[in-house]
Amino acid sequence: MLRPPGTKPLARLLRHARGRTTAVVLLVAGLLFVLSIGTSLQRAREQFRLEAGSQRVSIWFSTQALVELHRFRVALLRFERREPGWDRDMLAERYEILLSRLPLLQGAEEADTRSVLDHSDIVVGLQAALEQLEPDIVVLEPDHIPSLARIQAVAEEADLLLTRLNLALHTERRLAVEQARVSARHLGVFFVTSLGGLLLGALLLLLLIAGAARRAAEAERTLRVLVDSLPIGIAAFDPAGRLVMMNETGLALARLDREEDALGLRASELGGNEGADDDVAEVVAQRVALPPKETRMPHRDGTDRTLLVSTAPVFGKGGNLVRVVRVALDVTDQREADRRIRHLAEHDTLTDLPNRLLFGAHLKARLEHATETGMVAVHCIDLDHFKEVNDSLGHPVGDQLLLAASARMRGTMREGDMLARLGGDEFAVIQPGLAQESEARLLAERLVEVLGRPYRLKGYTLRAGASIGTALAPQHGMTVESILSRADIALYRAKGTGRGRATQFTMDQEAGLRERRQLEEDLRQALASGQLSLVFQPKFVIATGLLKGCEALLRWHHPERGMISPGLFIPVAEETGLIHPITQLVLDQACRQAMAWRAQGLEVPVAVNLSAGHFGAEQGVGLVREALEATGCDPALLEVEVTEGVFLRSAEAATRSFETLRKMGVRVALDDFGTGYSSLGYLQHLPFDVIKVDRTFIAGLEDAGPAGAGPAGAGPAGAGPGSPGTGRRIVDAIVRLAHGLGAEVVAEGVETPAQLATLRQLGCDRAQGFLLGRPMQPHALVELARAELLAADRNVA
Template identity: 40%
Template sequence: MTARHSRETLTTQLSADLAILQRKWYAAVQPGQSLPSYEEVMLGSLGRLADQMALLQLSGDTPGVSRTGRYVQQWLGDDRWDIPLDALSPDCATALVQTATSALKNQRPYLGTAHVVRDGIVQKYVLLALPTASRWGATLVGVYINEDGFRYNLLDAIFASTDDGIVSLATIRGPDERPFDFQIVHLNDGASDLLGESPSALQWSRLSAGKHLLCDPSVVARLLALVDNGGQDTIAIDTDDRNLSLGANGFGDIVSLTISDITSLKKREESFRLLFDGNPMPMWVFDAATTEFLSVNDAAVQHYGYDRETFLRMTLREIWPREEWVAHSHALLSIGDSYQSEGNWRHVKADGTAIEVLTFGRRVVFDGREGFLVAVVDITERRKAEAKIAHMAHHDGLTNLPNRALYQERLQQALDQARDGGARVAVMCLDLDLFKNVNDSFGHPMGDRLLRCVAERLRNAVGGGDLVARLGGDEFALVLSQFNSPNEASDFAGRLIEIVSAPYDMDGLEVVIGASIGIAMAPGDGDDCEALLRNADMALYRAKASGGGCHHFFEKEMDRQAQIRRDMEIDLRHAFAHGEFDLHYQPLIDLAEDRVGGFESLLRWRHPERGMISPADFIPVAEDIGLIVGLGEWVLRQACMEAARWPDDIKVAVNLSPVQFRSRNLVQVVISALAQSGLSPRRLELEITESLFLADSEANLATLHQLRALGVRISMDDFGTGYSSLSYLRSFPFDKIKIDRSFVRDVTERPDCLAIVRAIAGLGRSLDITTLAEGVETIEQLDALRGEGCHEVQGFLFSPARPAAEIAGLLARFGHAASKAA
């Protein structure tokens, strides 16, 4: 799956998680109660979501976080339980308490956000608080935490200003989701000096709890208006001893402040000349009529590079860029008794360097002549920092290639131009082959170096009018407007693959990767950005599925298949939410006793429009979208509840997906299912396939041993069809191995199939492992399997999978005593 698919899956997963948790909370509310019980909501059925849950107890002497999942522990940077709130980092603590408090006040789930800063990176998180009542009287709040994908870099450059203070504020929202307060998340030493408090006292403090100048209600009101409306604002703060000018910029829930001290301009003191001459800020006085310089201070002489005598022979026009003379002259005509430049002006220094400045002026009488006293703030470095921020907003931080936002903007421009001129535009999605191996073998720093090398090769390969961008991970995209035919695009894609696949010399180490490319061309494959990128991505997926190292054009059939897949995902979620699934049971026949020894539970889905859908079609989709965890938990609980109604010597077998093991909550789910149903663990068989061992095998083996320690039996399904089945028998003491139906089907016709069945049956006897043959359909197959010593069989010869209501009839048919339900 491509990086783009992964991102879309993550976004979809976040929405699905929030919907599942809220649905679970509302379903657990009992009539007459305002809150559901803690046990109903938080115990035993969260599955993989438990990793992202924190449990808060805000009442009592020491409010804090009682329990945390693995993901939350990483988020907090603390893997302990029972952590007091004052021991947490302030950004995490503020977000948790605010969200939990809002949920308790509203008496229902509350969705909040948090902006967490780590190493200069601001990451946005979504928090869903679920208030619950516990049976011992306390009110507990479970908080689900997951990242929302929004992040950006707080550049150190913006904090490098020497005279100005820089402050970044994160918005705090109340239960009504309206902003009402701010928290200081970053500041520089200049801000600490201007506000009169130490950096440690200011960092993470809330404006509502402070006493410095930013905490004035009128200032907070102006800042809150920026959050609602965006844009910029300039705020003047005047006190008895200090005058500050605040330049505020809103970026969503983040407000950036630049604090300039303009006290010297607003104070009329008798010691004017001393203040003027010794001021570190460049200052001068010019004649109101002639614009001649009447006086300049040392800071102006040093900053602009003109000696004092030269300065005093000049007029204002001589420090203005020639192309701005008219604009500056018009601005002078509108000056009153005092002014502050509304925009940026440019001045020219003695060496010809242009700088950007803000100017502050007041009409004065100097040596008997009417003039203006002017103070200058050089904001050149600040503007460079802002330009760098703007560049980063449109470029990838690792490779400096355009990012997705700029890519889409340039693609739209290319489409508009092509539409006017009747030309074609090609969109290519390029994904690296074997890149994961580089990261796994040599580490992520080497992977990052390799991505920069790939970016440089791609940048050199495209023409001046074309664009290459990095969309994320190891996925790149190109906009090409120089092609007239698919053949030209195909030739270029082939050259790109050769260029990217050439070996890379990494400090004497030769690294080899490959590339796969998907191509979509406008207007035939779409005439808007979203359609073209989506179709190129589908073509890339086809190229990767073909083995990589090739390119593939988009075809209409891909879109049809993708739509089928999207419809299947939507229908699956609807089916799970509305209970459209059912379990059927196929008998497992004990050959030694000629009786039913158990039943295998098999999931069935009867679509309201398409009828019965094969598990082979919908199970892989459920695994891909993460639904299999919740679905698998439902299957396990349902099967155990049904089996509890059967005679005590009848077992039930339940299939497990490898995806269920990733949640790391499987053991608790099994324990809960057994406890709720009252089923003995020895009557439960869990079937796995060897694909479980292909990833994170040590953790999965540990989970299997925990399950077996409960008394549950473990069976390997489809034995003999994989690459390493025998080695897996050494890794884990299986209770049962199931001979795949592909061998059973031809056991009476092909000697090799009979030999394989004989070998597996003999292996089972030697290792004291029960062997079961699947797919038995004829008496001849049954006789052959009985002759080879198989212990159990299942198949249509005895019965297909039947609904639970027919279990009693099946047991009676095979001569078993009536079930408990009967």
């Protein structure tokens, strides 16, 4: 048979065409495979990046920096107002804490660092501006206006920049969350589409393998290497749920060494959970892909791994389901990072206890079921004297005290109770499921008892103790704010009645707190409207009976409540910091009055009582200096009186202050001697010009016996404190001690002629009291002084 001309070249052309087609098909299949897998990985990673990007560590650090900036500004304001306890060291501490927060903003690890880099110039500029304040803060004084102005200006600018940065970071986080949410909705569909592309490429390869064994074998080997090299676990199952293929990553996740050991097994038999078989069965039954979901699977290293799993069907010719593909991505590290971030946001870094944020959320959840599961008690706890431990022994010992106290409190609580650290030395306990109020009382008493035991920390033996306030739901409220507020009120009552005790909230406590707050507000109004004024009680020389000075006494005439006792409003002023402007007012008025009397021809020195806290914080000298400079008063016309409370503060600081006052020409008097600390060891070192005998000892002179009794011999030897003559011996001892130290003696509260006669016999220098003159207005004291001068002139004549 003859071959038509050109047949052989045509066959060669057809074979060549088929070869080119095979090559093109192989190329297309490979591209589809690689693009599907690569794009799926990219989209999965993008989704993980978006989810991680919604967890902004920098937001936490920027918020902390803003909080510390506000605390610094509050500390600066309190320092400027000279509030007790707010010295330069505390201001410097707040400044150092603020500076330590700024580098955290630059070092914050984010899923997407572009936003952090965009704001790094702001952080660097802000840190540089704040660091320039260090020289001002090191030498800052409350009366140095330029330095305060510079610091306040930088703090205000820093506040604005940090607020803008925080707002920008919150905006970025909100956009990231929204973007992640939208992306998550599309990820499942995209994942199934990518799997379809993957399966399509695999089917093309299988068709080519059927047509060309050699090329199919090469393609199979190429495909296998590609699949095994993927960091995603891939497994294929037949419609009966039996494994037919698994890549290397899948084998590692299933804790298997060879694929042959896994073939024919069900998904649950590969180390996965029972839900894996259900997923495969559901895909076979529904013939649709399942959306991605998280599951946990034990790993060969003994840990549990978190997997993001998707399951999809593979259809053959005629629409028959031939395979079910299960793809798993290990997201354990990402989820662990998320967990750590959440833990840091909800727990205290020192004690690892829940912080205020987690405490509030937990309390809210408990209150929602309070009527069903029983009463809920909230205990607010303050460690007593914690500040003194920090100030005297340092913050490391203070931190150890907080850790030890936390451990003790945990040991007294039931399972289900929550202990949280709200800040500083403030703790709180949620005690749910109570049947009786006594259960809350018993826990509070146990906490007081265990916290009151001595601590042995870093070689020190400490006694801190605690005060506890308790509120109950539903009796005292059903919201987080109301319960915490009333527990705080009870805590305030516990601290105000002596500390080291537990107090349960009652409605009268709330009324008392409202009354105290009203008194505080009225006191502020009194300062602003001039309701506070001075009266003056004269002092007399006992030997001559002549007026020799006076004591300035503060009076408050309330427009509605009338006269309010200093014993009622002075403690409020000391707690709220109003004692500082009140002291300034008293010093200013006293100095002006002394100069006014001098202009009238009278030399009447004025004594002013100053709080011991002013000298513990070394503020007293500044207050006196300001008053003298503002009024032009002669320092010789001013006398400063302090109580023995200065011994309980810093005796060294008090000594420096008193020496400075004496160099200025101001006399220093020790008031109410004998009723407080009365350390003779301190007394011999503190430079007092005057020692005032407390009125309680003067009242004891009524039992002194006959006027002619000897200075130290009234009554039998060894007589007790209440025996006749004891008062005389005590006053005699004080007079001798004061004179031995070179100080004058002033007797307070002289009310009878017998007391005055005894004081004259004992050699007391001066006296004041109702017998000699009650507190009076300035003009009345002028009339008294002039009357005495006239009487003295008549006696001379």
